[in-house]
Amino acid sequence: MALFRWGHSWDAFHDLEREVDRLLQSVNLSFQGLRFGRQYPPVNLYELPTEYLITAELPGVKSEELELTIANGVLSMTGRHANPEGTAEERFRRQERPRGVWQRSISLPDRVKADELSAEFVNGILKVHLPKAEEVKPRQIPVAFGA
Amino acid sequence: MTSELTQTAKNGNTPAPHPPVERLVFTPPIDIYETDAGLVLRADLPGVSLDTLELQVQDNKLTLFGRMEQVVPENARLLHQEYETGDFLRSFILSDEVDHQHITAKLNNGVLEVVLPKADKPEPRRIPVATS
Numbered sequence: 276m277a278l279f280r281w282g283h284s285w286d287a288f289h290d291l292e293r294e295v296d297r298l299l300q301s302v303n304l305s306f307q308g309l310r311f312g313r314q315y316p317p318v319n320l321y322e323l324p325t326e327y328l329i330t331a332e333l334p335g336v337k338s339e340e341l342e343l344t345i346a347n348g349v350l351s352m353t354g355r356h357a358n359p360e361g362t363a364e365e366r367f368r369r370q371e372r373p374r375g376v377w378q379r380s381i382s383l384p385d386r387v388k389a390d391e392l393s394a395e396f397v398n399g400i401l402k403v404h405l406p407k408a409e410e411v412k413p414r415q416i417p418v419a420f421g422a
Numbered sequence: 423m424t425s426e427l428t429q430t431a432k433n434g435n436t437p438a439p440h441p442p443v444e445r446l447v448f449t450p451p452i453d454i455y456e457t458d459a460g461l462v463l464r465a466d467l468p469g470v471s472l473d474t475l476e477l478q479v480q481d482n483k484l485t486l487f488g489r490m491e492q493v494v495p496e497n498a499r500l501l502h503q504e505y506e507t508g509d510f511l512r513s514f515i516l517s518d519e520v521d522h523q524h525i526t527a528k529l530n531n532g533v534l535e536v537v538l539p540k541a542d543k544p545e546p547r548r549i550p551v552a553t554s
Binding site: 313314317318319320321322323324327328330332333334335336337362366367368369370371372373384396397398399400402 | 455493
């Protein structure tokens with residue numbers, strides 16, 4: 276009587292393989308893999324002679340769904356991606372676009388006039404204009420000789 | 423590292439009036455969901471306007487191509503970069519259940535929405551069988 280049969284051991288291996296496949300199929304890696312380690316939304320920062328310009332890719336976001344605040348040289352953006360109205364989860368055949376609430380803070384490279392900040396949306400790209408603050412003039416400190 | 427390299431390349435190209443820049447091609451993220459009338463496809467195409475978007479159906483393939491427009495002035499100096507300007511390209515195979523003649527699309531805030539209505543299924547036809 277054979278105690279160990281190759282045939283049977285391979286059967287067990289195939290069972291395991293099938294089980295692993297089944298588990299992997301339930302995990303959708305496409306979106307997480309793509310965005311892993313990246314902050315949302317992606318932003319670019321530019322410098323112009325009189326202002327700094329921040330652009331962010333925010334397709335589908337409306338002005339009223341976005342909040343911009345500036346404090347202590349940090350610009351904060353908060354918003355949410357709304358789901359298509361009244362669409363049940365099971366009706367989605369594919370879901371790759373980001374959804375939910377997001378938040379992002381960006382440290383500004385220099386002093387800006389916080390009260391003159393302006394923002395606009397152009398084809399799903401947010402543009403934030405941050406006018407540069409006037410250079411702080413160097414101040415002479417008179418040094419008195421000690422008696 | 424990547425942003426540094428891109429920045430150097432851009433600065434190096436500025437003297438030429440029209441530097442021959444190779445454009446990047448991205449696959450836009452999409453949602454597809456069912457409605458009672460058919461299917462709706464949504465694609466994120468930030469920076470694409472009506473003038474730079476092409477949508478076409480050939481045979482049973484739907485192709486979308488969008489060109490991102492540069493939104494910053496020429497004299498802007500890039501300090502930090504997390505996304506790049508390029509083109510969006512993606513195509514889909516349409517099934518027979520989609521009415522190819524009545525596909526409609528609109529572009530709003532950088533999101534393309536394509537409505538793919540269901541095609542009317544031909545009614546089953548009875549074939550009379552005659553005996554010889």
